[in-house]
Amino acid sequence: MPANFAFPTEAEYIRFLPETILILMGTLIMVLEGFAGDGHRKGTHKVALFGLFLAMAAACYAGSNPGPAFSDFLLVDGFGTFFRMLVLTVGILAVLCSPSYLSRERADSGEYYALILYSLVGQCILATANELIMVFIGLEISSIATYVLAGYLRDDKRNNESAIKYFLLGSFATAFLLYGVAWIYGLTGSTNLAVIRQYLQTSATADPALVGLAAGLMFVGFAFKVSAAPFQAWTPDVYQGAPAPVTAFMSAGPKAAAFAVFIRVYITAFDGIAETWLPVVWVSALATMVIGNFAALTQTNIKRVLAYSSIAHAGYVLVAVAAHSQIGTAAAMFYLASYVFMNIGAFALISHLSRQGERYVQVNDLAGLSQRQPVTAALFAIFLLSLIGVPLTGGFFGKFYIFKAALDSQLYWLTVLGLLNSAVAAYYYLRIIVVMYFHEPGHATESLEEPAAGIRVASLVAALAVVVLGVAPSLLLNVASRSSAIGR
Protein backbone atom coordinates (compact mmCIF):
# COMPACT_ATOMS: atom_id res chain seq x y z
CA MET A 1 0.00 0.00 0.00
CA PRO A 2 1.60 3.33 -1.02
CA ALA A 3 2.30 5.87 1.68
CA ASN A 4 -0.13 8.40 0.24
CA PHE A 5 -3.01 5.93 0.20
CA ALA A 6 -6.37 7.36 1.23
CA PHE A 7 -9.85 5.98 0.94
CA PRO A 8 -11.78 7.55 -1.93
CA THR A 9 -13.84 10.54 -0.91
CA GLU A 10 -17.53 10.99 -1.63
CA ALA A 11 -16.71 13.39 -4.48
CA GLU A 12 -14.64 10.68 -6.15
CA TYR A 13 -17.52 8.21 -6.06
CA ILE A 14 -19.75 10.87 -7.59
CA ARG A 15 -17.24 11.34 -10.41
CA PHE A 16 -17.62 7.63 -11.13
CA LEU A 17 -21.42 7.72 -10.83
CA PRO A 18 -22.32 7.43 -14.56
CA GLU A 19 -20.35 4.19 -14.90
CA THR A 20 -21.81 2.85 -11.64
CA ILE A 21 -25.35 3.53 -12.84
CA LEU A 22 -24.69 1.85 -16.18
CA ILE A 23 -23.25 -1.26 -14.51
CA LEU A 24 -26.17 -1.49 -12.08
CA MET A 25 -28.81 -0.97 -14.76
CA GLY A 26 -27.14 -3.49 -17.07
CA THR A 27 -27.12 -6.06 -14.31
CA LEU A 28 -30.71 -5.21 -13.39
CA ILE A 29 -31.73 -5.93 -16.97
CA MET A 30 -30.04 -9.32 -16.83
CA VAL A 31 -31.82 -10.14 -13.55
CA LEU A 32 -35.22 -8.98 -14.84
CA GLU A 33 -34.64 -11.10 -17.91
CA GLY A 34 -34.41 -14.17 -15.73
CA PHE A 35 -37.81 -13.53 -14.16
CA ALA A 36 -39.66 -12.46 -17.31
CA GLY A 37 -41.57 -15.09 -19.20
CA ASP A 38 -41.04 -15.53 -22.91
CA GLY A 39 -43.87 -13.18 -23.76
CA HIS A 40 -42.62 -10.32 -21.59
CA ARG A 41 -39.20 -9.70 -22.99
CA LYS A 42 -40.14 -6.63 -25.00
CA GLY A 43 -39.97 -4.06 -22.21
CA THR A 44 -36.27 -4.28 -21.33
CA HIS A 45 -35.29 -1.46 -23.68
CA LYS A 46 -37.30 0.91 -21.50
CA VAL A 47 -35.16 -0.02 -18.51
CA ALA A 48 -32.06 0.58 -20.64
CA LEU A 49 -33.35 3.99 -21.77
CA PHE A 50 -34.14 4.93 -18.18
CA GLY A 51 -30.63 3.91 -17.14
CA LEU A 52 -29.07 5.91 -19.96
CA PHE A 53 -30.96 9.09 -19.07
CA LEU A 54 -30.03 8.57 -15.42
CA ALA A 55 -26.37 8.11 -16.39
CA MET A 56 -26.56 11.29 -18.47
CA ALA A 57 -27.86 13.25 -15.51
CA ALA A 58 -25.09 11.73 -13.39
CA ALA A 59 -22.48 12.69 -16.00
CA CYS A 60 -23.77 16.29 -15.91
CA TYR A 61 -23.69 16.28 -12.12
CA ALA A 62 -20.19 14.75 -12.05
CA GLY A 63 -19.03 17.31 -14.61
CA SER A 64 -20.24 20.18 -12.40
CA ASN A 65 -17.58 19.24 -9.85
CA PRO A 66 -14.55 18.36 -11.97
CA GLY A 67 -11.42 16.78 -10.61
CA PRO A 68 -9.48 13.53 -10.31
CA ALA A 69 -10.80 10.32 -8.81
CA PHE A 70 -9.29 7.14 -7.38
CA SER A 71 -5.61 8.11 -7.08
CA ASP A 72 -5.70 10.06 -10.38
CA PHE A 73 -6.83 7.00 -12.33
CA LEU A 74 -9.74 9.01 -13.70
CA LEU A 75 -9.89 12.70 -14.47
CA VAL A 76 -13.36 14.18 -14.85
CA ASP A 77 -12.92 17.43 -16.77
CA GLY A 78 -14.82 19.29 -19.46
CA PHE A 79 -13.28 17.13 -22.18
CA GLY A 80 -14.24 13.89 -20.44
CA THR A 81 -17.75 15.10 -19.67
CA PHE A 82 -18.24 16.17 -23.29
CA PHE A 83 -17.40 12.68 -24.55
CA ARG A 84 -19.37 10.96 -21.79
CA MET A 85 -22.47 12.89 -22.88
CA LEU A 86 -21.71 12.11 -26.51
CA VAL A 87 -21.40 8.34 -26.06
CA LEU A 88 -24.47 8.22 -23.82
CA THR A 89 -26.42 10.04 -26.55
CA VAL A 90 -25.17 7.40 -28.97
CA GLY A 91 -26.43 4.75 -26.58
CA ILE A 92 -29.89 6.32 -26.38
CA LEU A 93 -30.25 6.60 -30.15
CA ALA A 94 -28.98 3.04 -30.68
CA VAL A 95 -31.38 1.63 -28.09
CA LEU A 96 -34.26 3.51 -29.71
CA CYS A 97 -33.74 1.90 -33.11
CA SER A 98 -33.14 -1.63 -31.77
CA PRO A 99 -36.50 -3.05 -30.49
CA SER A 100 -38.24 -3.10 -33.86
CA TYR A 101 -35.20 -4.66 -35.52
CA LEU A 102 -34.81 -7.32 -32.86
CA SER A 103 -38.46 -8.35 -32.86
CA ARG A 104 -38.39 -8.51 -36.67
CA GLU A 105 -35.47 -10.94 -36.40
CA ARG A 106 -37.19 -12.74 -33.48
CA ALA A 107 -34.28 -12.01 -31.18
CA ASP A 108 -35.87 -9.90 -28.44
CA SER A 109 -33.86 -10.24 -25.33
CA GLY A 110 -32.52 -8.16 -22.52
CA GLU A 111 -28.88 -9.10 -22.83
CA TYR A 112 -28.65 -7.01 -26.01
CA TYR A 113 -29.40 -3.85 -24.01
CA ALA A 114 -27.25 -5.00 -21.09
CA LEU A 115 -24.33 -5.39 -23.51
CA ILE A 116 -24.90 -1.89 -24.89
CA LEU A 117 -24.84 -0.50 -21.35
CA TYR A 118 -21.66 -2.43 -20.48
CA SER A 119 -20.00 -1.26 -23.66
CA LEU A 120 -20.90 2.32 -22.69
CA VAL A 121 -19.28 1.78 -19.28
CA GLY A 122 -16.01 1.15 -21.11
CA GLN A 123 -16.53 4.18 -23.32
CA CYS A 124 -17.27 6.44 -20.34
CA ILE A 125 -14.09 5.19 -18.66
CA LEU A 126 -12.18 5.90 -21.87
CA ALA A 127 -13.53 9.45 -21.94
CA THR A 128 -12.16 10.16 -18.48
CA ALA A 129 -9.15 7.81 -18.28
CA ASN A 130 -6.05 9.55 -16.97
CA GLU A 131 -3.85 6.49 -16.78
CA LEU A 132 -2.64 4.04 -19.40
CA ILE A 133 -3.93 0.94 -17.60
CA MET A 134 -7.39 2.55 -17.37
CA VAL A 135 -7.13 3.23 -21.09
CA PHE A 136 -6.51 -0.47 -21.69
CA ILE A 137 -9.31 -1.59 -19.39
CA GLY A 138 -11.80 0.90 -20.79
CA LEU A 139 -10.90 -0.10 -24.33
CA GLU A 140 -11.40 -3.78 -23.54
CA ILE A 141 -14.69 -3.33 -21.67
CA SER A 142 -16.03 -1.36 -24.59
CA SER A 143 -14.66 -3.78 -27.19
CA ILE A 144 -15.55 -7.12 -25.64
CA ALA A 145 -19.20 -6.10 -25.31
CA THR A 146 -19.15 -4.85 -28.89
CA TYR A 147 -17.66 -8.13 -30.19
CA VAL A 148 -20.67 -9.97 -28.79
CA LEU A 149 -23.10 -7.40 -30.18
CA ALA A 150 -21.57 -7.69 -33.67
CA GLY A 151 -22.40 -11.39 -33.68
CA TYR A 152 -25.68 -10.97 -31.88
CA LEU A 153 -27.86 -13.04 -34.22
CA ARG A 154 -25.79 -16.12 -33.68
CA ASP A 155 -27.44 -18.25 -36.35
CA ASP A 156 -26.72 -15.68 -39.03
CA LYS A 157 -23.54 -16.38 -41.01
CA ARG A 158 -22.83 -12.72 -41.70
CA ASN A 159 -23.12 -11.88 -38.01
CA ASN A 160 -20.68 -14.68 -37.10
CA GLU A 161 -18.19 -13.53 -39.64
CA SER A 162 -18.43 -9.93 -38.54
CA ALA A 163 -17.91 -10.91 -34.90
CA ILE A 164 -14.95 -13.20 -35.53
CA LYS A 165 -13.16 -10.65 -37.70
CA TYR A 166 -13.80 -7.85 -35.25
CA PHE A 167 -12.71 -10.00 -32.32
CA LEU A 168 -9.49 -11.40 -33.78
CA LEU A 169 -8.23 -8.16 -35.30
CA GLY A 170 -9.40 -6.12 -32.31
CA SER A 171 -7.57 -8.27 -29.77
CA PHE A 172 -4.51 -8.35 -32.01
CA ALA A 173 -4.41 -4.55 -32.10
CA THR A 174 -5.05 -4.24 -28.36
CA ALA A 175 -2.01 -6.45 -27.67
CA PHE A 176 0.12 -3.90 -29.54
CA LEU A 177 -1.37 -1.11 -27.48
CA LEU A 178 -0.60 -3.00 -24.29
CA TYR A 179 2.97 -3.68 -25.35
CA GLY A 180 3.39 0.05 -25.91
CA VAL A 181 1.96 0.72 -22.44
CA ALA A 182 4.46 -1.73 -20.90
CA TRP A 183 7.36 0.05 -22.57
CA ILE A 184 6.15 3.50 -21.58
CA TYR A 185 5.86 2.22 -18.02
CA GLY A 186 9.35 0.77 -18.11
CA LEU A 187 10.91 3.89 -19.62
CA THR A 188 9.18 6.52 -17.51
CA GLY A 189 8.33 4.56 -14.37
CA SER A 190 4.68 5.58 -14.45
CA THR A 191 1.46 5.09 -16.33
CA ASN A 192 -0.11 8.35 -15.21
CA LEU A 193 -0.48 10.70 -18.18
CA ALA A 194 0.58 13.86 -16.31
CA VAL A 195 3.62 12.16 -14.77
CA ILE A 196 4.70 10.75 -18.15
CA ARG A 197 4.35 14.21 -19.68
CA GLN A 198 6.46 15.79 -16.98
CA TYR A 199 9.07 13.05 -17.20
CA LEU A 200 9.41 13.33 -20.96
CA GLN A 201 9.72 17.12 -20.79
CA THR A 202 12.25 17.39 -17.98
CA SER A 203 14.31 14.23 -17.95
CA ALA A 204 16.88 13.28 -20.55
CA THR A 205 17.28 9.70 -19.32
CA ALA A 206 14.57 8.13 -21.48
CA ASP A 207 15.84 7.23 -24.93
CA PRO A 208 13.67 9.28 -27.34
CA ALA A 209 13.85 6.55 -29.96
CA LEU A 210 12.48 3.94 -27.57
CA VAL A 211 9.75 6.29 -26.29
CA GLY A 212 8.83 7.01 -29.89
CA LEU A 213 8.66 3.29 -30.62
CA ALA A 214 6.39 2.70 -27.62
CA ALA A 215 4.15 5.58 -28.69
CA GLY A 216 4.10 3.98 -32.14
CA LEU A 217 2.97 0.63 -30.73
CA MET A 218 0.15 2.42 -28.91
CA PHE A 219 -0.75 4.20 -32.14
CA VAL A 220 -1.34 0.79 -33.76
CA GLY A 221 -3.97 0.01 -31.13
CA PHE A 222 -5.70 3.37 -31.36
CA ALA A 223 -5.56 3.47 -35.15
CA PHE A 224 -7.33 0.13 -35.26
CA LYS A 225 -10.09 1.29 -32.92
CA VAL A 226 -10.77 4.47 -34.89
CA SER A 227 -10.26 2.56 -38.19
CA ALA A 228 -7.42 4.73 -39.45
CA ALA A 229 -5.10 3.57 -42.24
CA PRO A 230 -3.23 1.25 -42.44
CA PHE A 231 -5.41 -0.57 -39.87
CA GLN A 232 -8.80 0.05 -41.44
CA ALA A 233 -9.21 -3.23 -43.34
CA TRP A 234 -11.63 -4.78 -40.83
CA THR A 235 -14.15 -1.93 -40.96
CA PRO A 236 -16.16 -2.72 -44.14
CA ASP A 237 -16.62 -6.42 -43.35
CA VAL A 238 -17.52 -5.85 -39.71
CA TYR A 239 -19.94 -3.00 -40.43
CA GLN A 240 -21.58 -4.92 -43.25
CA GLY A 241 -21.99 -8.15 -41.33
CA ALA A 242 -23.23 -6.80 -38.01
CA PRO A 243 -26.95 -6.12 -37.39
CA ALA A 244 -27.76 -2.58 -38.61
CA PRO A 245 -28.58 -1.07 -35.17
CA VAL A 246 -25.32 -2.52 -33.82
CA THR A 247 -23.44 -0.97 -36.73
CA ALA A 248 -25.11 2.33 -35.86
CA PHE A 249 -23.84 1.96 -32.32
CA MET A 250 -20.32 0.76 -32.99
CA SER A 251 -19.59 3.14 -35.83
CA ALA A 252 -20.31 6.02 -33.46
CA GLY A 253 -19.80 5.26 -29.76
CA PRO A 254 -16.58 3.24 -29.59
CA LYS A 255 -15.10 5.38 -32.32
CA ALA A 256 -15.81 8.67 -30.53
CA ALA A 257 -14.49 7.26 -27.23
CA ALA A 258 -11.36 5.90 -28.90
CA PHE A 259 -10.71 9.29 -30.49
CA ALA A 260 -11.22 10.97 -27.10
CA VAL A 261 -8.61 8.81 -25.42
CA PHE A 262 -6.28 8.96 -28.42
CA ILE A 263 -6.32 12.77 -28.33
CA ARG A 264 -5.96 12.85 -24.56
CA VAL A 265 -3.01 10.44 -24.43
CA TYR A 266 -1.07 11.98 -27.29
CA ILE A 267 -1.69 15.60 -26.33
CA THR A 268 -1.19 15.13 -22.60
CA ALA A 269 1.45 12.43 -22.19
CA PHE A 270 3.35 12.53 -25.48
CA ASP A 271 3.30 16.28 -26.02
CA GLY A 272 7.05 16.47 -25.41
CA ILE A 273 7.80 14.12 -28.31
CA ALA A 274 5.20 15.60 -30.66
CA GLU A 275 7.69 15.97 -33.51
CA THR A 276 8.07 12.16 -33.67
CA TRP A 277 4.37 11.26 -33.89
CA LEU A 278 2.91 14.22 -35.76
CA PRO A 279 4.32 13.07 -39.15
CA VAL A 280 2.84 9.60 -38.54
CA VAL A 281 -0.58 11.11 -37.85
CA TRP A 282 -0.20 13.33 -40.95
CA VAL A 283 0.49 10.36 -43.22
CA SER A 284 -2.20 8.24 -41.58
CA ALA A 285 -4.77 11.04 -41.92
CA LEU A 286 -4.10 11.41 -45.63
CA ALA A 287 -4.04 7.65 -46.29
CA THR A 288 -7.27 7.16 -44.31
CA MET A 289 -9.12 9.85 -46.27
CA VAL A 290 -7.89 8.58 -49.64
CA ILE A 291 -8.56 4.88 -48.96
CA GLY A 292 -11.97 5.55 -47.44
CA ASN A 293 -13.23 7.85 -50.17
CA PHE A 294 -11.86 6.04 -53.20
CA ALA A 295 -12.88 2.58 -52.02
CA ALA A 296 -16.41 3.85 -51.34
CA LEU A 297 -16.81 4.90 -54.99
CA THR A 298 -17.15 1.33 -56.25
CA GLN A 299 -19.32 -0.14 -53.51
CA THR A 300 -22.86 -1.30 -54.19
CA ASN A 301 -23.85 -2.37 -50.69
CA ILE A 302 -25.08 0.63 -48.75
CA LYS A 303 -23.64 -0.58 -45.45
CA ARG A 304 -20.25 -0.91 -47.09
CA VAL A 305 -20.53 2.56 -48.62
CA LEU A 306 -21.17 3.99 -45.17
CA ALA A 307 -18.38 1.84 -43.67
CA TYR A 308 -15.86 3.28 -46.11
CA SER A 309 -17.31 6.72 -45.50
CA SER A 310 -16.77 6.21 -41.79
CA ILE A 311 -13.11 5.39 -42.52
CA ALA A 312 -12.83 8.63 -44.49
CA HIS A 313 -14.40 10.58 -41.64
CA ALA A 314 -11.82 9.15 -39.22
CA GLY A 315 -9.26 10.63 -41.61
CA TYR A 316 -10.79 14.11 -41.29
CA VAL A 317 -10.65 13.87 -37.49
CA LEU A 318 -7.00 12.81 -37.73
CA VAL A 319 -6.35 16.01 -39.70
CA ALA A 320 -7.59 17.88 -36.63
CA VAL A 321 -5.27 15.80 -34.43
CA ALA A 322 -2.36 16.52 -36.76
CA ALA A 323 -3.06 20.26 -36.33
CA HIS A 324 -1.88 19.74 -32.75
CA SER A 325 -3.50 22.83 -31.27
CA GLN A 326 -6.31 23.62 -28.94
CA ILE A 327 -8.44 24.77 -31.89
CA GLY A 328 -7.68 21.43 -33.50
CA THR A 329 -8.92 19.55 -30.46
CA ALA A 330 -12.09 21.64 -30.35
CA ALA A 331 -12.61 21.01 -34.07
CA ALA A 332 -12.20 17.27 -33.57
CA MET A 333 -14.76 17.34 -30.76
CA PHE A 334 -17.26 19.27 -32.86
CA TYR A 335 -16.69 17.01 -35.83
CA LEU A 336 -17.14 13.83 -33.82
CA ALA A 337 -20.39 15.17 -32.36
CA SER A 338 -21.85 15.95 -35.76
CA TYR A 339 -20.48 12.71 -37.25
CA VAL A 340 -22.17 10.69 -34.51
CA PHE A 341 -25.58 12.15 -35.32
CA MET A 342 -25.40 11.81 -39.09
CA ASN A 343 -24.00 8.30 -38.96
CA ILE A 344 -26.45 6.93 -36.39
CA GLY A 345 -29.30 8.58 -38.26
CA ALA A 346 -28.28 6.94 -41.51
CA PHE A 347 -27.84 3.49 -39.96
CA ALA A 348 -31.13 3.82 -38.04
CA LEU A 349 -32.91 4.29 -41.38
CA ILE A 350 -30.97 1.39 -42.89
CA SER A 351 -32.15 -0.89 -40.09
CA HIS A 352 -35.69 0.08 -41.14
CA LEU A 353 -35.12 -0.19 -44.91
CA SER A 354 -33.15 -3.43 -44.88
CA ARG A 355 -36.25 -5.45 -43.87
CA GLN A 356 -36.31 -8.90 -42.39
CA GLY A 357 -32.99 -10.75 -42.66
CA GLU A 358 -31.39 -7.59 -44.12
CA ARG A 359 -32.41 -8.56 -47.63
CA TYR A 360 -32.41 -5.08 -49.13
CA VAL A 361 -29.06 -3.44 -48.45
CA GLN A 362 -28.00 -2.59 -52.00
CA VAL A 363 -27.93 1.03 -53.09
CA ASN A 364 -30.32 0.19 -55.95
CA ASP A 365 -32.85 -1.21 -53.49
CA LEU A 366 -33.54 2.40 -52.48
CA ALA A 367 -34.81 3.26 -55.99
CA GLY A 368 -37.75 5.59 -55.85
CA LEU A 369 -37.89 5.70 -52.08
CA SER A 370 -38.96 9.35 -52.27
CA GLN A 371 -42.24 8.29 -53.86
CA ARG A 372 -43.01 5.49 -51.43
CA GLN A 373 -41.88 7.14 -48.19
CA PRO A 374 -41.05 10.82 -48.73
CA VAL A 375 -40.21 11.48 -45.08
CA THR A 376 -37.76 8.59 -44.81
CA ALA A 377 -36.11 9.62 -48.05
CA ALA A 378 -35.87 13.26 -46.93
CA LEU A 379 -34.30 12.30 -43.60
CA PHE A 380 -31.83 10.00 -45.32
CA ALA A 381 -30.97 12.80 -47.74
CA ILE A 382 -30.29 15.17 -44.81
CA PHE A 383 -27.82 12.70 -43.29
CA LEU A 384 -26.11 12.12 -46.64
CA LEU A 385 -25.85 15.86 -47.34
CA SER A 386 -24.32 16.33 -43.91
CA LEU A 387 -21.84 13.53 -44.59
CA ILE A 388 -20.86 15.37 -47.79
CA GLY A 389 -20.50 18.58 -45.80
CA VAL A 390 -23.12 20.75 -47.49
CA PRO A 391 -23.74 24.13 -45.80
CA LEU A 392 -26.57 24.32 -43.22
CA THR A 393 -25.64 20.88 -41.90
CA GLY A 394 -23.38 19.91 -39.00
CA GLY A 395 -21.00 18.15 -41.38
CA PHE A 396 -20.20 21.43 -43.13
CA PHE A 397 -19.09 23.26 -40.01
CA GLY A 398 -17.27 20.15 -38.79
CA LYS A 399 -15.11 20.09 -41.92
CA PHE A 400 -14.83 23.88 -41.90
CA TYR A 401 -13.40 24.00 -38.37
CA ILE A 402 -11.07 21.07 -38.99
CA PHE A 403 -9.54 22.54 -42.12
CA LYS A 404 -9.37 25.98 -40.50
CA ALA A 405 -7.43 24.45 -37.60
CA ALA A 406 -5.16 22.68 -40.08
CA LEU A 407 -4.49 25.96 -41.93
CA ASP A 408 -3.72 27.72 -38.65
CA SER A 409 -1.08 25.05 -38.02
CA GLN A 410 0.41 25.55 -41.52
CA LEU A 411 -0.73 22.14 -42.80
CA TYR A 412 -1.40 23.50 -46.29
CA TRP A 413 -0.89 20.28 -48.23
CA LEU A 414 -3.05 18.24 -45.90
CA THR A 415 -5.81 20.85 -46.17
CA VAL A 416 -5.73 20.93 -49.95
CA LEU A 417 -5.66 17.13 -50.27
CA GLY A 418 -8.40 16.80 -47.66
CA LEU A 419 -10.65 19.24 -49.51
CA LEU A 420 -10.08 17.41 -52.79
CA ASN A 421 -11.02 14.23 -50.97
CA SER A 422 -14.31 15.62 -49.74
CA ALA A 423 -15.10 16.60 -53.33
CA VAL A 424 -14.56 12.97 -54.40
CA ALA A 425 -16.75 11.84 -51.52
CA ALA A 426 -19.65 13.92 -52.77
CA TYR A 427 -20.00 11.54 -55.71
CA TYR A 428 -20.92 8.39 -53.82
CA TYR A 429 -23.26 10.15 -51.40
CA LEU A 430 -25.02 12.00 -54.21
CA ARG A 431 -25.40 8.72 -56.12
CA ILE A 432 -27.57 7.41 -53.27
CA ILE A 433 -29.67 10.57 -53.30
CA VAL A 434 -30.09 10.31 -57.08
CA VAL A 435 -31.23 6.69 -56.75
CA MET A 436 -33.75 7.64 -54.07
CA TYR A 437 -35.20 10.63 -55.92
CA PHE A 438 -34.81 10.09 -59.64
CA HIS A 439 -35.09 6.36 -60.20
CA GLU A 440 -38.32 4.49 -60.77
CA PRO A 441 -39.49 2.68 -57.63
CA GLY A 442 -38.38 -0.95 -57.65
CA HIS A 443 -39.77 -4.05 -56.00
CA ALA A 444 -37.54 -3.58 -52.94
CA THR A 445 -39.56 -0.65 -51.65
CA GLU A 446 -42.91 -2.27 -52.40
CA SER A 447 -44.97 -3.09 -49.32
CA LEU A 448 -42.44 -1.25 -47.18
CA GLU A 449 -44.10 -0.74 -43.84
CA GLU A 450 -43.96 2.57 -41.98
CA PRO A 451 -40.87 2.95 -39.79
CA ALA A 452 -41.33 1.89 -36.19
CA ALA A 453 -41.81 4.58 -33.56
CA GLY A 454 -38.32 4.15 -32.09
CA ILE A 455 -36.61 4.50 -35.46
CA ARG A 456 -38.76 7.52 -36.26
CA VAL A 457 -37.80 9.23 -33.01
CA ALA A 458 -34.10 8.35 -33.33
CA SER A 459 -33.81 9.57 -36.92
CA LEU A 460 -35.82 12.75 -36.25
CA VAL A 461 -33.66 13.61 -33.23
CA ALA A 462 -30.50 12.91 -35.21
CA ALA A 463 -31.71 14.99 -38.18
CA LEU A 464 -32.69 17.83 -35.86
CA ALA A 465 -29.24 17.72 -34.24
CA VAL A 466 -27.54 17.75 -37.65
CA VAL A 467 -29.56 20.78 -38.76
CA VAL A 468 -29.14 22.66 -35.47
CA LEU A 469 -25.38 22.10 -35.61
CA GLY A 470 -25.45 23.41 -39.16
CA VAL A 471 -27.51 26.53 -38.39
CA ALA A 472 -26.16 27.42 -34.95
CA PRO A 473 -22.79 25.71 -34.64
CA SER A 474 -21.62 28.11 -31.94
CA LEU A 475 -23.94 26.40 -29.44
CA LEU A 476 -21.71 23.35 -29.43
CA LEU A 477 -18.46 24.93 -30.57
CA ASN A 478 -18.37 27.17 -27.50
CA VAL A 479 -18.72 24.14 -25.25
CA ALA A 480 -16.05 22.28 -27.24
CA SER A 481 -13.61 25.21 -27.13
CA ARG A 482 -14.08 25.59 -23.38
CA SER A 483 -13.46 21.86 -22.79
CA SER A 484 -10.59 21.40 -25.24
CA ALA A 485 -7.86 22.63 -22.89
CA ILE A 486 -6.50 19.23 -21.90
CA GLY A 487 -3.06 18.60 -20.55
CA ARG A 488 -2.09 22.26 -20.63
Next chain:
Amino acid sequence: MPPPPPVPLVAYLTLSAILFVLGVAGFLIRKNLITMFMSIELMLNAVNLSFVSFSYHLKQTDGHLFTFFVMVVAAAEAAVGLAIILTVFKNRATLMVDEVDSLKL
Protein backbone atom coordinates in the same frame (compact mmCIF):
# COMPACT_ATOMS: atom_id res chain seq x y z
CA MET B 1 29.66 -20.85 -3.37
CA PRO B 2 28.71 -17.22 -4.20
CA PRO B 3 25.17 -16.61 -5.47
CA PRO B 4 24.94 -16.47 -9.26
CA PRO B 5 24.79 -12.97 -10.73
CA PRO B 6 21.20 -11.76 -11.27
CA VAL B 7 19.71 -12.12 -14.73
CA PRO B 8 19.89 -8.66 -16.33
CA LEU B 9 16.74 -6.77 -17.32
CA VAL B 10 17.76 -6.89 -20.97
CA ALA B 11 17.51 -10.68 -21.01
CA TYR B 12 13.90 -10.60 -19.82
CA LEU B 13 12.99 -7.89 -22.28
CA THR B 14 14.59 -9.77 -25.15
CA LEU B 15 12.68 -12.92 -24.25
CA SER B 16 9.50 -10.89 -24.03
CA ALA B 17 10.15 -9.32 -27.43
CA ILE B 18 10.82 -12.73 -28.96
CA LEU B 19 7.58 -14.13 -27.53
CA PHE B 20 5.66 -11.10 -28.79
CA VAL B 21 7.08 -11.43 -32.29
CA LEU B 22 6.30 -15.16 -32.26
CA GLY B 23 2.71 -14.24 -31.38
CA VAL B 24 2.52 -11.70 -34.21
CA ALA B 25 4.02 -14.18 -36.67
CA GLY B 26 1.65 -16.92 -35.55
CA PHE B 27 -1.35 -14.63 -35.96
CA LEU B 28 -0.32 -13.58 -39.44
CA ILE B 29 0.80 -16.98 -40.77
CA ARG B 30 -1.56 -19.51 -39.21
CA LYS B 31 -5.01 -19.95 -40.71
CA ASN B 32 -6.78 -21.81 -37.92
CA LEU B 33 -9.00 -19.57 -35.80
CA ILE B 34 -8.02 -21.26 -32.52
CA THR B 35 -4.30 -21.03 -33.31
CA MET B 36 -4.70 -17.36 -34.21
CA PHE B 37 -6.44 -16.80 -30.90
CA MET B 38 -3.65 -18.64 -29.05
CA SER B 39 -1.12 -16.36 -30.74
CA ILE B 40 -2.93 -13.34 -29.33
CA GLU B 41 -2.78 -14.88 -25.86
CA LEU B 42 0.96 -15.40 -26.37
CA MET B 43 1.33 -11.71 -27.23
CA LEU B 44 -0.53 -10.70 -24.05
CA ASN B 45 1.66 -12.97 -21.93
CA ALA B 46 4.79 -11.54 -23.52
CA VAL B 47 3.54 -8.12 -22.43
CA ASN B 48 2.97 -9.47 -18.92
CA LEU B 49 6.58 -10.60 -18.79
CA SER B 50 7.69 -7.09 -19.76
CA PHE B 51 5.46 -5.60 -17.07
CA VAL B 52 6.83 -7.73 -14.24
CA SER B 53 10.44 -7.33 -15.28
CA PHE B 54 10.13 -3.55 -15.61
CA SER B 55 8.33 -3.48 -12.30
CA TYR B 56 11.08 -5.50 -10.60
CA HIS B 57 13.71 -3.31 -12.15
CA LEU B 58 11.98 -0.10 -11.00
CA LYS B 59 11.39 -1.59 -7.52
CA GLN B 60 7.67 -0.77 -7.78
CA THR B 61 4.59 -2.94 -7.32
CA ASP B 62 2.48 -1.21 -10.00
CA GLY B 63 3.69 -3.41 -12.82
CA HIS B 64 2.91 -6.57 -10.89
CA LEU B 65 -0.63 -5.33 -10.34
CA PHE B 66 -1.08 -4.52 -14.02
CA THR B 67 -0.41 -8.13 -14.98
CA PHE B 68 -3.42 -9.15 -12.91
CA PHE B 69 -5.59 -6.69 -14.81
CA VAL B 70 -4.23 -8.04 -18.07
CA MET B 71 -4.92 -11.64 -16.98
CA VAL B 72 -8.51 -10.82 -16.04
CA VAL B 73 -9.09 -9.07 -19.35
CA ALA B 74 -7.45 -11.95 -21.23
CA ALA B 75 -9.76 -14.40 -19.46
CA ALA B 76 -12.82 -12.34 -20.40
CA GLU B 77 -11.55 -12.15 -23.95
CA ALA B 78 -11.04 -15.91 -24.04
CA ALA B 79 -14.60 -16.54 -22.86
CA VAL B 80 -16.08 -14.29 -25.52
CA GLY B 81 -13.62 -15.31 -28.23
CA LEU B 82 -14.11 -19.05 -27.87
CA ALA B 83 -17.88 -18.55 -27.85
CA ILE B 84 -17.65 -16.61 -31.11
CA ILE B 85 -15.38 -19.26 -32.64
CA LEU B 86 -17.91 -21.89 -31.58
CA THR B 87 -20.79 -20.13 -33.36
CA VAL B 88 -18.66 -19.83 -36.48
CA PHE B 89 -17.89 -23.53 -36.36
CA LYS B 90 -21.56 -24.39 -35.79
CA ASN B 91 -22.68 -22.45 -38.85
CA ARG B 92 -19.88 -23.30 -41.26
CA ALA B 93 -18.25 -26.50 -39.94
CA THR B 94 -14.82 -25.01 -40.52
CA LEU B 95 -12.17 -23.28 -38.45
CA MET B 96 -10.10 -22.07 -41.39
CA VAL B 97 -10.08 -18.29 -41.59
CA ASP B 98 -9.87 -18.32 -45.40
CA GLU B 99 -13.23 -20.06 -45.64
CA VAL B 100 -14.97 -17.41 -43.53
CA ASP B 101 -15.33 -15.01 -46.43
CA SER B 102 -18.97 -14.45 -47.31
CA LEU B 103 -18.69 -10.69 -46.79
CA LYS B 104 -16.22 -10.06 -49.58
CA LEU B 105 -17.43 -8.34 -52.70
